[in-house]
Amino acid sequence: MATEVIVPTLGESITSGIIAAWNVQDGDYVEKDQVIYELETDKITSEGIAEVSGVVSLSASEGDEVEIGQVIATIDESAEAPSDNSEKKESAEEPEVKSEESGESEEAKPSAESSDAVSPAVRRIAAEEDLDPASVEGSGKAGRVTKGDMLKALSDRPSVKESKPAKKTAAETPKPAAKSKPAGERTTRKRMTPLRKKIAERLVSAQQDAAMLTTFNEADMTAIKELRAKYQDSFVKKHGIKLGFMSFFVKAVVQALQEVPGINAQIDGDEIIQNHYFDIGVAVSTEKGLMVPVIRDCDQLNLAGIEKSIIEYAKKAREGKIQIDDLQGGVFTITNGGIFGSMLSTPILNAPQSGILGMHAIQERPVAVKGQVEIRPMMYLAVSYDHRIVDGKEAVTFLVKVKEALEDPTRLLLDV
Known part of the structure; x- marks a missing residue:
């Protein structure tokens, strides 16, 4: 049995939106109430959740404009969740990190780049600021880390001046010769949101x-x-x-x-x-x-x-x-x-x-x-x-x- 993922009604004046991001990939197993996509409209950005558990099949891509009521994916409820054996195998392959204070073993937390449970905005901040979402306390649904959580964590951590060694002076580090950008990199073009x-x-x-x-x-x-x-x-x-x-x-x-x-x-x-x-x-x-x-x-x-x-x-x-x-x-x-x-x-x-x-x-x-x-x-x-x-x-x-x-x-x- 397959359940359709339909773009919900968000307001009388909203008739369409753009899929800003998929938080899952085609063929992934999703849990009920898991956030699986972000929809951007002319007024608000909303999150779409899975109404059932199962394997998701995507029928729309990131950047596509979709209408209210349109089917953008299906979830196969008959598909079985990953077995415990496969989960244990994956867990066994992950490196263990020893806690210096307690000496107990802890599973290494997945990096921002490999995690599908966070939004694109969170992944972007993680990549630009070298901040692992797994180290941030989430305030979203089911403890999900939001963009606001990431920004707060950035403001709370020590400044760069305190944590990084002093840079070399201009006399010690010669400046590389300026290079002109290739013609294809002088401008960028993107669709208006x-x-x-x-x-x-x-x-x-x-x-x-x-x-x-x-x-x-x-x-x-x-x-x-x-x-x-x-x-x-x-x-x-x-x-x-x-x-x-x-x-x-x-x-x-x-x-x-x-x-x-x-x-x-x-x-x-x-x-x-x-x-x-x-x-x-x-x-x-x-x-x-x-x-x-x-x-x-x-x-x-x-x-x-x-x-x-x-x-x-x-x-x-x-x-x-x-x-x-x-x-x-x-x-x-x-x-x-x-x-x-x-x-x-x-x-x-x-x-x-x-x-x-x-x-x-x-x-x-x-x-x-x-x-x-x-x-x-x-x-x-x-x-x-x-x-x-x-x-x-x-x-x-x-x-x-x-x-x-x-x-x-x-x-x-x-x-x-």
């Missing part, structure tokens, strides 16, 4: 379909920096997380949306939909592209609740565990180019939303304060908006409200 393709389509569509305009202002971040410095230790002790800047911006945006509701609306055909809820999207940069998970009911969350949600969604996005529902339904978006050093930008709308706030790098600049020149930590702010339904007066007022809330954060706590 569904996510990157979708991002490109949405950005172009936003510029073509909306009358997009951007207005600018700047905010003095002194009060927020002083507040964070004063209460950071207490905040961490109580909530287990640091108090960042983003939670202040989310609360400032919510307050501004409440005072200027025209921004919290969108166009649907020839109708205007006025939103009365405050689900705010926060842009997160990942290896595969930009994702915008949505924090629900921000008007009902405190700073700690917002910070925890941001950390949780960012982790899920970077580990490829984000779900389609996590990305839908936002009314406004915040993007922070400042973490990459951006001084000023014009953010593109996240359709069908009518507004997006761009944060930028904080830089100390001389400013006039009550007739005196002082050095203050300043940030440029930018709000892009859909001029079809948002007037310039509303957009400017909205940004001024955000600025005032940031410069006097007690307004956020007192709701004034």
Whole structure:
């Protein structure tokens, strides 16, 4: 009896995807609930598991675009699992490693290159960083090592400077003559991923379909920096997380949306939909592209609740565990180019939303304060908006409200 492996339904708007990787080979014996492939769509990357145990027969290759509901493999349930004898034989052929502390024999763990139980992302990190996944504690299903586990292990291990001997000086080691690359290695060509393709389509569509305009202002971040410095230790002790800047911006945006509701609306055909809820999207940069998970009911969350949600969604996005529902339904978006050093930008709308706030790098600049020149930590702010339904007066007022809330954060706590 053979069971079909079918591409599952992942959301109403997702109709196809690309097989990013097979974690098994044709003819392998797989166990029930084993992760056997990774599917990349225009919104998320998901893992496919075996519903039964048996020998797998692949009918699609890595890189193939497959439709939802398509059969991409079959699993022969009648096939027997490898016998104990063969397992013992393989075990006997593996070298034994003696523990210097206990003197007990331990089976050598398989290297990253020979293991089919890890994802391609894990194998790539293992090869590039010389880190064996078998030495890393897994947080995934059934103890599976994830990309996030590998990155954490890399950050925890000693630095290269400490572990490697000093390099020879330039005088001791002559530099080899530079060699020009062969013509075939000067460029590479690869297919756009569904996510990157979708991002490109949405950005172009936003510029073509909306009358997009951007207005600018700047905010003095002194009060927020002083507040964070004063209460950071207490905040961490109580909530287990640091108090960042983003939670202040989310609360400032919510307050501004409440005072200027025209921004919290969108166009649907020839109708205007006025939103009365405050689900705010926060842009997160990942290896595969930009994702915008949505924090629900921000008007009902405190700073700690917002910070925890941001950390949780960012982790899920970077580990490829984000779900389609996590990305839908936002009314406004915040993007922070400042973490990459951006001084000023014009953010593109996240359709069908009518507004997006761009944060930028904080830089100390001389400013006039009550007739005196002082050095203050300043940030440029930018709000892009859909001029079809948002007037310039509303957009400017909205940004001024955000600025005032940031410069006097007690307004956020007192709701004034």
